[in-house]
Amino acid sequence: MHIDNIHKPSLVLDENKCRRNIRFMAQKAMNSNVLFRPHFKTHQSATIGTWFKDEGIQAITVSSVTMASFFSIHGWHDITIAFPLNFREIDEVKKLAEKSQINLLTASYEHLEILTKKVKFDAGCFIEIDTGYKRSGVEWNDYEQLMRMIDIINKNNNLRIKGFLFHAGHTYSAQSPEEIISIYVDSLLKIKEIKKRITSPGLIFSAGDTPSCSVVEDLSGIDEIRPGNFVFYDLMQHQLGSCRKEDISLAVYCPVVDINYKRNEVLVYGGAVHLSKESITIGDNGKKIFGEVAFLAENGWVFPEERIFVKSITQEHGILSVPGKLIRKLKRGELVAVIPVHSCLTVDLLREYHTLEGRIINDLSPK
Amino acid sequence: MHIDNIHKPSLVLDENKCRRNIRFMAQKAMNSNVLFRPHFKTHQSATIGTWFKDEGIQAITVSSVTMASFFSIHGWHDITIAFPLNFREIDEVKKLAEKSQINLLTASYEHLEILTKKVKFDAGCFIEIDTGYKRSGVEWNDYEQLMRMIDIINKNNNLRIKGFLFHAGHTYSAQSPEEIISIYVDSLLKIKEIKKRITSPGLIFSAGDTPSCSVVEDLSGIDEIRPGNFVFYDLMQHQLGSCRKEDISLAVYCPVVDINYKRNEVLVYGGAVHLSKESITIGDNGKKIFGEVAFLAENGWVFPEERIFVKSITQEHGILSVPGKLIRKLKRGELVAVIPVHSCLTVDLLREYHTLEGRIINDLSPK
Numbered sequence: 001m002h003i004d005n006i007h008k009p010s011l012v013l014d015e016n017k018c019r020r021n022i023r024f025m026a027q028k029a030m031n032s033n034v035l036f037r038p039h040f041k042t043h044q045s046a047t048i049g050t051w052f053k054d055e056g057i058q059a060i061t062v063s064s065v066t067m068a069s070f071f072s073i074h075g076w077h078d079i080t081i082a083f084p085l086n087f088r089e090i091d092e093v094k095k096l097a098e099k100s101q102i103n104l105l106t107a108s109y110e111h112l113e114i115l116t117k118k119v120k121f122d123a124g125c126f127i128e129i130d131t132g133y134k135r136s137g138v139e140w141n142d143y144e145q146l147m148r149m150i151d152i153i154n155k156n157n158n159l160r161i162k163g164f165l166f167h168a169g170h171t172y173s174a175q176s177p178e179e180i181i182s183i184y185v186d187s188l189l190k191i192k193e194i195k196k197r198i199t200s201p202g203l204i205f206s207a208g209d210t211p212s213c214s215v216v217e218d219l220s221g222i223d224e225i226r227p228g229n230f231v232f233y234d235l236m237q238h239q240l241g242s243c244r245k246e247d248i249s250l251a252v253y254c255p256v257v258d259i260n261y262k263r264n265e266v267l268v269y270g271g272a273v274h275l276s277k278e279s280i281t282i283g284d285n286g287k288k289i290f291g292e293v294a295f296l297a298e299n300g301w302v303f304p305e306e307r308i309f310v311k312s313i314t315q316e317h318g319i320l321s322v323p324g325k326l327i328r329k330l331k332r333g334e335l336v337a338v339i340p341v342h343s344c345l346t347v348d349l350l351r352e353y354h355t356l357e358g359r360i361i362n363d364l365s366p367k
Numbered sequence: 368m369h370i371d372n373i374h375k376p377s378l379v380l381d382e383n384k385c386r387r388n389i390r391f392m393a394q395k396a397m398n399s400n401v402l403f404r405p406h407f408k409t410h411q412s413a414t415i416g417t418w419f420k421d422e423g424i425q426a427i428t429v430s431s432v433t434m435a436s437f438f439s440i441h442g443w444h445d446i447t448i449a450f451p452l453n454f455r456e457i458d459e460v461k462k463l464a465e466k467s468q469i470n471l472l473t474a475s476y477e478h479l480e481i482l483t484k485k486v487k488f489d490a491g492c493f494i495e496i497d498t499g500y501k502r503s504g505v506e507w508n509d510y511e512q513l514m515r516m517i518d519i520i521n522k523n524n525n526l527r528i529k530g531f532l533f534h535a536g537h538t539y540s541a542q543s544p545e546e547i548i549s550i551y552v553d554s555l556l557k558i559k560e561i562k563k564r565i566t567s568p569g570l571i572f573s574a575g576d577t578p579s580c581s582v583v584e585d586l587s588g589i590d591e592i593r594p595g596n597f598v599f600y601d602l603m604q605h606q607l608g609s610c611r612k613e614d615i616s617l618a619v620y621c622p623v624v625d626i627n628y629k630r631n632e633v634l635v636y637g638g639a640v641h642l643s644k645e646s647i648t649i650g651d652n653g654k655k656i657f658g659e660v661a662f663l664a665e666n667g668w669v670f671p672e673e674r675i676f677v678k679s680i681t682q683e684h685g686i687l688s689v690p691g692k693l694i695r696k697l698k699r700g701e702l703v704a705v706i707p708v709h710s711c712l713t714v715d716l717l718r719e720y721h722t723l724e725g726r727i728i729n730d731l732s733p734k
Contacts, residue, residue, distance in 0.1 A: 007455040008433065041682060063683045064636075066375065083683055086636045087700035088374040088622045107625045107634070114699055135684060136625060136634050169681065255455045258474045258503060267474070267503050269431075269453045273715045273734065277644040314536065315408060315711055316430045316450055317502060332481055333454035344682055348640045349716070350734070367640065367717070 002358055003253075003296065006335060009274040010253050011350040014300050015357065017249035018231060019051055025213065025230050026055040032219035037061050037080060039208065039228025042344045045353070046074040046363040048231070061208070061226040062365075065089040065096070070365035072100040079103070082165060082208075082226060084111055084128060084136060090118050097121045103162050107136050112149050119158045126165040126206065127153075129194075131187045133169040140166070140190045143197045150200060163204030163223070164194065171211035177241035184212040188221040214242035234343040235292055236280055251294065251301055251337035252346060253354075254318060256330050266320040266330050270338055271313045276345035282309070291338040293320055295329065300356055301337035304329075310338060369725055370663065373702060376621050376641040378717040381667050382724065384616035385598060386418055392580065392597050393422040399586035404428050404447060406575065406595025409711045412720070413441040413730040415598070428575070428593040429732075432456040432463070437732035439467040446470070449532060449575075449593060451478055451495060451503060457485050464488045470529050474503045479516050486525045493532040493573065494520075496561075498554045500536040507533070507557045510564045517567060530571030530590070531561065538578035544608035551579040555588040581609035601710040602659055603647050618661065618668055618704035619713060620721075621685060623697050633687040633697050637705055638680045643712035649676070660687055661704040662696065667723055668704035671696075677705060 006012075022038075029036035038052055041063040049071065052060070059078040062068045068079045069092060077100040084107035085093070096102055103124035106112040115125075127149050128137035138145050146164075153161045168187055174180045191205050207213075208226030214237070219225055232250040233243040254270030270291075279288045291310035294301035304326055311321040318338065322330065330336065340346035347353075353361040373379075389405075396403035405419055408430040416438065419427070426445040429435045435446045436459060444467040451474035452460070463469055470491035473479040482492075494516050495504035505512050513531075520528045535554055541547045558572050574580075575593030581604070586592055599617040600610040621637030637658075646655045658677035661668035671693055678688040685705065689697065697703065707713035714720075720728040 007459070008431070008453065064375070083636070084625050084634060086375065086622045086624050088702075092374070108627070111625045111699060134630070135679070135681070135686060136627075255453045257453050258451050258478045260475070260503075263501070267451065269450070272643070272645075272712055276639070277712065278639075312502070314502070315715075319502060332478060335455075345639055345644065348682075 003335060006253050006354070008255065009270040009350070011347065011353050012251050012253050012337065013232075013353040013355050013361070014249045015355045017247060018048070019054075021230050021233065021247060021249060022051055022055055025227060026057065028213070028219065029225055034219045034222060035059065035224040037206070037224050037226050038231070039063070039082065039226050040071060041067065042228040042347065043231050044347065044364040045361055046071070047361045049074060049076065061228070065092050066367065067365045068093075068100075068102065069096050072096055077101055080124075080126065080165070080206075080226070081105060082167070085115055087114060087118055093123075094121050097123055104159075105165060106149070108138060109145050109149055112152060116152060116156045116159065119156075122158055123160070124162040125153050125159040126162045129164045129166045131166045131168055131190050132183070133167060135167070135169060137166065140194065143194070146194070146198060150198065161200070161203070163206060165206040168207065168209050168212055171209050172236070172240065174211065174240060177215045180211045180215045180240065180242075184216050191222065210237060211240050211242045229344060232343040232347070234346075235339050235341045236278070239280055239282070245303060248339055250343050250346070251339050252291070252350070253296070253335045254338050256332055256334050256336060258332060259327065259330060261327060264322050264324055264327055265311075266322050266327065268318040268320060268336060268338070269316060270318040271316040273315055274346070274349055275310070275313060275318065275338065275340050276342060276349055277313065278340075278342035278345050280341050287311075289341070291318070291340055294337040294339060296335055296337055370702060373620050373721065374622070376619050376637040376717070378714065378720050379618050379620050379704065380599075380720040380722050380728070381616045382722045384614060385415070386421075388597050388600065388614060388616060389418055389422055392594060393424065395580070395586065396592055401586045401589060402426065402591040404573070404591050404593050405598070406430070406449065406593050407438060408434065409595040409714065410598050411714060411731040412728055413438070414728045416441060416443065428595070432459050433734065434732045435460075435467075435469065436463050439463055444468055447491075447493065447532070447573075447593070448472060449534070452482055454481060454485055460490075461488050464490055471526075472532060473516070475505060476512050476516055479519060483519060483523045483526065486523075489525055490527070491529040492520050492526040493529045496531045496533045498533045498535055498557050499550070500534060502534070502536060504533065507561065510561070513561070513565060517565065528567070528570070530573060532573040535574065535576050535579055538576050539603070539607065541578065541607060544582045547578045547582045547607065547609075551583050558589065577604060578607050578609045596711060599710040599714070601713075602706050602708045603645070606647055606649070612670060615706055617710050617713070618706050619658070619717070620663070620702045621705050623699055623701050623703060625699060626694065626697060628694065631689050631691055631694055632678075633689050633694065635685040635687060635703060635705070636683060637685040638683040640682055641713070641716055642677070642680060642685065642705065642707050643709060643716055644680065645707075645709035645712050647708050654678075656708070658685070658705040658707055661706060663702055663704060
């Protein structure tokens with residue numbers, strides 16, 4: 001990449017690491033005999049989508065109808081929209097379903113009742129179950145509601161029951177990889193309980209958070225996985241234990257603007273409109289941080305011997321807190337690599353990747 | 368506005384309220400005999416810029432070189448870039464300075480030393496001082512450094528000294544309007560002290576946070592104000608006491624997707640990629656919230672008798688916590704208005720306004 005061409009905060013992608021992450025997850029799914037239906041909401045890009053095709057992937061997950069339409073245009077014809085259907089977009093879904101096999105999501109009996117009335121086209125239907133995250137979906141052990149829902153789908157001429165979908169987002173609050181595994185095992189036990197009561201044949205159980213899919217070695221207890229974030233990973237995933245630092249394939253290159261030697265602080269051009277306001281807390285005193293800094297190296301970035309964090313951000317300003325012996329390594333006008341806390345949100349803000357080889361990728365789904 | 372055309376999270380702007388906010392601030396500046404140089408980083412739009420022209424505004428503030436170039440193209444020819452100059456963009460600034468009068472910002476003696484070497488074109492120069500926010504700038508009472516900086520600017524053939532610029536961003540941590548006023552008064556005392564020591568004629572003192580400019584009645588102690596957020600205001604400003612709820616001119620209309628009567632929660636399509644992850648804490652127990660809900664009314668939105676908050680958000684999901692007696696008023700497939708916590712970040716994410724009259728405004732500065 002021509003570093004000289006980077007004048008303002010820019011998303012830099014290490015394609016090798018990214019492809020390695022994709023390959024790793026595809027292999028794990030294959031070894032576990034689980035369908036890999038990656039979530040494309042993290043990268044949102046048609047080009048990066050082709051890197052999944054290179055690994056044999058044919059079915060995907062998205063989080064919006066707009067994204068489904070975008071990837072349908074870009075040659076994906078088996079798409080799950082993993083967000084309870086927003087009825088205001090029914091006409092767009094109808095058009096979409098003419099070109100691609102679409103799976104919709106329903107999250108309650110009342111939602112499904114409306115869905116059955118609105119859907120006048122062929123579509124798969126997943127029922128969202130809540131296994132503990134408490135965001136959306138039918139409580140996993142409300143068997144009566146689940147059976148009524150399967151029943152109404154089975155009686156409908158347009159919808160075909162696909163199975164149960166859940167997102168164990170509570171893994172993001174885990175304090176250790178062991179806790180992630182225990183949440184995963186808990187989901188498996190719940191699936192077993194459901195299977196005891198609901199014996200319709202062919203029901204797919206689809207799970208999908210990146211922490212579980214990364215940490216659990218053998219995923220064979222479920223039928224389908226839908227992780228998304230693993231394609232890049234980020235600081236949050238690293239803190240959870242989902243990845244090593246060297247697996248993170250994305251950074252925001254930010255210009256160093258000014259240095260305050262008295263306070264050991266550095267002002268970079270790179271703020272909330274580049275990184276997002278997502279934060280994590282680190283250390284025993286629970287310090288909130290918005291990114292971690294690496295130095296530019298011949299082929300990407302390397303982490304310094306002591307950690308440097310983005311301690312605060314406003315719209316365009318990022319303030320780094322830099323250990324005394326490292327601050328002299330930073331020069332005004334040079335670039336640093338900032339590893340984002342949450343790559344999904346950072347990508348959505350910047351919407352253009354520079355690969356280390358100098359290629360620009362900006363074919364992202366509209367919002 | 369044709370509500371029926373809104374299918375997904377959309378920024379809705381009440382033009383009347385917005386113009387009223389602009390007029391109010393322009394009048395206050397005029398009454399205080401202070402130059403009004405509004406910050407355009409909040410709205411970023413060429414069209415909304417013309418609403419300022421309608422009030423006689425000719426000089427503006429921006430936070431990036433990209434934004435300066437954008438507004439220069441759109442007929443603004445007196446622009447302060449209120450971010451210490453990022454030297455990697457010097458060529459773009461040079462081009463810009465050929466068309467518009469540009470004021471640059473410098474934040475330390477070392478930064479200025481580089482600036483004087485790099486700038487080979489005519490530009491105004493503000494020295495950033497830090498009056499207590501501790502983000503960037505020379506400490507206000509480091510008179511020796513300030514005088515050395517004025518000296519080096521005066522000796523330079525390209526830079527012309529404009530004065531001192533500060534941003535009292537610590538007003539955002541104020542607990543009451545009285546505390547905002549006391550921070551403002553403190554700034555005035557500091558300006559007096561500086562004026563005692565630095566007596567060069569014609570130096571402008573430029574201040575600019577929305578809380579101070581909104582709460583302080585008479586701004587005559589300073590020379591120039593640069594507020595930005597007041598054009599829309601938001602929940603954060605309302606909580607600070609900068610505005611009334613009816614002054615907030617912006618909302619995100621979000622589709623209601625599903626309702627959980629057991630938990631009194633509502634899922635809306637509208638998450639971190641629409642509202643941003645900015646939060647405020649409310650109430651005595653310090654509950655974190657990501658937006659507040661209003662109901663759609665004939666000509667905009669109205670707040671319900673009890674407050675409804677966005678209690679959590681992920682990429683596309685917003686979860687509302689709804690008091691029991693209000694939940695029956697919400698229907699799947701309808702829209703609610705979500706007032707953002709921080710309008711600057713929400714606008715930057717959605718980048719397209721729908722006015723209540725149905726006009727689309729999407730001529731925003733690139734990032």
